[in-house]
Amino acid sequence: MKSWISFLLPDDEYKEKRMLYFFSEGAIILFLSVIIMIICNRIFTINDVEIVLLLFVAIFLLYVSGRYIISGIEYTDIATEHSYKKEIKNIFSRTCSFVVIFMLLYLIFLDIPSNRNEWMEITGLLLSVGIVWFITSFISLRRSYKKNKELL
Numbered sequence: 001m002k003s004w005i006s007f008l009l010p011d012d013e014y015k016e017k018r019m020l021y022f023f024s025e026g027a028i029i030l031f032l033s034v035i036i037m038i039i040c041n042r043i044f045t046i047n048d049v050e051i052v053l054l055l056f057v058a059i060f061l062l063y064v065s066g067r068y069i070i071s072g073i074e075y076t077d078i079a080t081e082h083s084y085k086k087e088i089k090n091i092f093s094r095t096c097s098f099v100v101i102f103m104l105l106y107l108i109f110l111d112i113p114s115n116r117n118e119w120m121e122i123t124g125l126l127l128s129v130g131i132v133w134f135i136t137s138f139i140s141l142r143r144s145y146k147k148n149k150e151l152l
Contacts, residue, residue: 015073022067030060069136072143079148084141091137099130 005023009016033056037046046052068074078087103126113119 012076015076018071018073019068022064022071025067026060026064029063030056033059065136069140070143072140072147074140075144076148078141078145079152084145087141088138091134091141095130095134095137098133099126102126 009019034053037049037052037056040046041049075087078084103122106122113122
């Protein structure tokens with residue numbers, strides 16, 4: 001019988017087990033962070049508890065994402081130089097497609113930026129997100145490639 005969280009987990013049994021470890025580790029870090037916040041709140045008053053709690057959730061999400069990226073389990077079928085280079089092109093293509101589609105949807109559904117500062121803000125945001133997405137995907141691909149090459 002599957003759990004309600006099974007939609008977050010991959011179908012591959014090994015990946016699923018590793019992801020459960022990552023979620024568990026992140027949950028322990030989140031739990032310890034909340035305990036530390038409760039202790040600190042007794043010593044001195046924390047005015048913006050909501051912001052601190054959101055920070056802890058962000059730390060949880062970053063921890064789980066970082067562990068997944070660094071683990072090298074995302075690209076299980078990349079073991080040759082040719083498939084590695086092909087996947088780099090796919091990652092670059094997906095990243096560029098996201099940036100272009102997001103910009104088009106932004107221009108269609110929200111107002112067209114009226115001044116140079118607004119254009120720079122949206123362009124900077126999109127470029128930042130695109131660069132982070134590409135770098136994290138590249139790191140994951142590289143780790144997976146090295147891991148898969150060692151297994152052969």
